[in-house]
Amino acid sequence: MTGILVILTLIDIALAIFLVWVSGFILQGVNNTGPIMPEAIYFVGLLVSCVALPALAWLLRTRLEAGMTLLIAALPPILFAMLLSLSPT
Numbered sequence: 001m002t003g004i005l006v007i008l009t010l011i012d013i014a015l016a017i018f019l020v021w022v023s024g025f026i027l028q029g030v031n032n033t034g035p036i037m038p039e040a041i042y043f044v045g046l047l048v049s050c051v052a053l054p055a056l057a058w059l060l061r062t063r064l065e066a067g068m069t070l071l072i073a074a075l076p077p078i079l080f081a082m083l084l085s086l087s088p089t
Contacts, residue, residue: 016050
């Protein structure tokens with residue numbers, strides 16, 4: 001289980017780096033004076049989840065079942081795939 005958790009954590013870190021790398025394309029120049037775009041909310045939520053959920057999985061790995069711990073760590077790529085499947089508005 002620890003090996004899979006390490007792999008999922010590396011995937012989450014890579015996803016966070018990717019999100020920061022393409023943030024200009026996602027946010028399209030959103031500044032503090034403009035309206036809040038749903039993409040910005042998705043971006044911030046996914047970026048926070050990429051960092052927080054693997055850390056939470058590592059903290060709770062001894063208290064939870066293995067499947068639940070792996071599910072917590074796998075949520076950011078799952079959420080990313082779900083958001084990619086949405087049609088743009």
